[in-house]
Amino acid sequence: MPLLISYLIVQAAIQRAQDRLLNDTFVPWKFHPRNSDFEPTANESRILIRNVTIQQNETDLSSVLKPLAGEVNENYTLSISTSGAVAITSISSIGVVRALDTFTQLFFQHSTDSAVYCPYAPVSIVDGPKFAHRGLNMDIARNYYPPSFVMHTIDALAWNKFNRLHLHATDAQSWPLDIPALPELSKKGAYRAGLSYSRKQLAEIQEYGMYRGVQVIVEIDMPGHTSVIELAYPELITAYNIQPNWSTYAAEPPSGSLKLNSSAVYDFLQTLWNDLLPRVAPYSAYLHTGGDEVNLNAYSLDDTVQSNQGIILQPLLQTFVDFNHDYVRAAGMAPIVWEEMLLEFNLTLGSDVIVQTWLSDESVAKTVAKGHKVLAGNYNYWYLDCGHGSWLDPTPSSTTTDPYYPYGDYCAPLKNWHLIYTHSPFASLSTTNTSSPTYVSPASYNLILGGEVHIWSELTDPVNFDAVVWPRAAAAAEVLWSGNQDEQGRNRSLVEVGRRLGEWRERLVARGVGAGVVQMIWCTQDERGCVADG
8 A cells, every 4th residue: 555655646746747847937037137148049959858767765654644743754866967867766755746846946938939948957956854844834714715725825835845734723713614513613603604614625635735745734722712612502612702801811802712621511522523533633643732822811701610720720721631632642643732731831741742832932942841842933933924913903092192003913023034034943042051041952952843834814815825925934944944054054145045035936926826026126137136235
């Protein structure tokens, strides 16, 4: 069976590479001086690529389609000789997928005929990822994305050598995931009929990712961010949609959390997991159980708790998380949680649990210090939704000065690609100063699996998603694949990165991704570029 799977993975990748070369290349005129002759001439002798040799040196692991972080070796070599011979080698089929994606990036469309050409031969590339977990966290609950758009995003992720799509599938505002054993959840929790993912559609999304080396990880966020459940099962939720003063009970409206000491909640969870986990386990090694932004004040209104005191709530949270994680493990998957479960509530987590940090680099260091595997994604750098302004309308006020002016969001300013590129999972960590709050011993670096860039969807939907996410996410992708420093430990030149990112943006656009502009054409055509004075 592994040999058949490997064959199918590679054959599909070959077909996609052929399609990209024949249909989705571009003329790179923006990256050459104005009106210059940068292309091979029409009468110039041509050396054709007549064959491509692909060699996979080892048999794939049985987990190749749904590996734990680091299980699959994605390294590859790629060479193109001046005689037109192409050779690709890798240990795994996924490494071959990565090599073929790189191969397609070496060709451009000729402006006068249908030919494509590579201006770089001879080429010799030895490549592989710096981090094992390279992901995008995509919020599909606050606004709805059709399955075809999610698969469109998987394509873009694969081209950028991401290997994880973290689907934040449910939140306070909507439940767009069909659970046949709990049919009222999406029937009442989706924004409208038809705006939920059926069993078949979710499986198609996950399988689509598998064959492109992008594992789709589903998150069911809880116990906070669950108020939508009240629409179907009101007895399970406390502090539902408190108005006004929702901010006393939640990070954003509508407020509401799963009750923490209710047998009915555990019956609900048992039914949920028995339905969902067997369906996602064939496609993923992980299940994300959420745990961020739990507001303790909600539990002062919980009739099963009637307290907002941490000393009372912490044991209840421990029981809640243990219950969920036991089900995840029984399905053959490893749990992922947000950092608050470990660092704020000091829960005891299994050694298999990955902790996803988002609040600071110090959170990475603290998680590693506790001996846990960690994902980075500091919101000050890698939150793509930041800087677009508040989605909350200001409170009506009779005063002449509006205290909410100028209506910024909590994480402004916008994180441009320069800032995103300067950050990495190792950023700001110290390996020498043991008294630093960001100290991590060199021996513990292996616990830092990688990271994710995040797009929350309060102000994003399929219309503007591509322009908001790309090419800024591509900057993070390069950091996670290659690092933002060279082999000598020096920061890579942002001028060089910018030119490379600009060209990559044009390639994404040619492939149907509505990526935003990196620089205006004058900058990309001028050999010196647009560099700040001083």
